[in-house]
């Protein structure tokens with residue numbers, strides 16, 4: 001891919017989305033002016049440190065170090081770039097709505113009387129936010145253009161997702177800004193759209209672009225909750241959800257992805273985006289019934305492991321349980337919405353001594369769960385345990401030597417919370433395997 005000099009861009013917010021987007025555009029040839037209010041983060045970035053764990057991101061930033069500029073003020077970005085990508089957080093409020101305060105802080109910080117810039121919204125925002133921001137900009141006399149360009153990257157494979165997107169969604173008012181964003185993404189688009197990459201272009205209006213992002217996440221969450229319910233029925237009826245999902249997923253209309261039963265979905269996005277869409281629908285007068293069930297199934301799913309353990313061990317008070325993995329999925333240090341948070345709290349409430357290990361997320365986990373007992377490795381986490389629960393399917397747990405595990409455990413129970421382990425290898429080691437929805441232990 002040509003890295004010829006291209007349009008400079010500003011990126012406001014250097015979290016998972018902002019930093020990957022910034023590094024990606026630098027790789028494509030742009031000078032990138034990053035802005036973050038977190039001064040410590042900007043210092044670390046200037047010093048060549050990567051504040052998050054994301055495979056491949058370090059190499060990308062290092063390779064493009066000369067094109068990357070970091071500041072806590074907006075001015076360098078405003079001076080050098082027309083397109084200002086907004087990638088600040090939109091966490092849930094207590095009510096479950098999206099908290100747009102960081103987005104509005106960015107809007108407020110834009111200078112008035114400007115006519116050469118555009119805000120390009122990467123943050124996930126409720127449908128209607130763009131219209132609202134455009135109104136505010138107008139009222140404040142800020143002649144900014146506005147583009148919705150929702151992000152679909154997945155933590156853990158974010159760099160690859162940026163470079164090889166399924167689609168690029170651009171919602172705009174058919175003005176220069178929409179054209180400029182399309183041009184910026186051009187190399188990543190497929191041949192039909194003049195690129196050399198993989199992405200289909202969805203050029204649409206702002207409200208539809210906003211809705212595409214929320215609907216996509218809600219649909220994926222629905223798929224996960226659906227297969228988890230099938231898993232629970234499989235447990236009652238003696239079927240194996242892994243076989244069922246395989247048989248279902250081979251149907252081209254269904255597809256195999258997001259059909260892995262487990263401890264429920266987590267992460268920063270699904271939980272908050274499903275809730276935000278449900279409330280957004282409610283606020284506009286429509287009761288989105290399906291999403292209520294999706295959310296409830298997911299919450300219950302995180303807790304089902306507790307009853308599995310009770311079935312095996314009886315009263316859990318005083319028992320020792322080793323948790324393998326804490327991050328919401330492998331290859332990330334992100335603990336937001338992780339099933340481990342609920343599971344560990346529930347186990348501790350039952351009087352269990354919980355000892356946990358995660359190869360990358362431990363620092364963040366310690367911040368959120370300071371009361372847990374943290375182990376130095378997988379074997380250390382399971383030593384003396386009555387039961388072990390696989391929470392995050394990091395490859396090193398999948399490849400564990402189960403005869404070694406059997407030697408150090410006090411009990412024999414292995415709950416495979418991600419259906420990622422080899423039941424035969426575990427049984428051969430003399431341990432008792434139970435997955436999620438695998439026809440055992442109804």
Ligand SMILES: NC(=O)c1ccc[n+]([C@@H]2O[C@H](COP(=O)([O-])OP(=O)(O)OC[C@H]3O[C@@H](n4cnc5c(N)ncnc54)[C@H](O)[C@@H]3O)[C@@H](O)[C@H]2O)c1
Pocket residue numbers: 012013014015016017018035036037038041087088089090102105106122123124125151152153154155268269
């Ligand atoms: N993480 C994901 O996998 C993912 C994927 C797709 C979309 N999204 C969406 O992208 C957005 C960002 O998510 P994230 O995970 O990167 O968040 P994050 O919390 O990792 O990063 C947000 C960054 O914005 C900074 N910030 C906050 N207010 C600011 C301001 N006024 N000016 C400058 N910087 C500011 C914060 O300091 C932080 O560094 C969210 O809306 C999220 O829903 C996230």
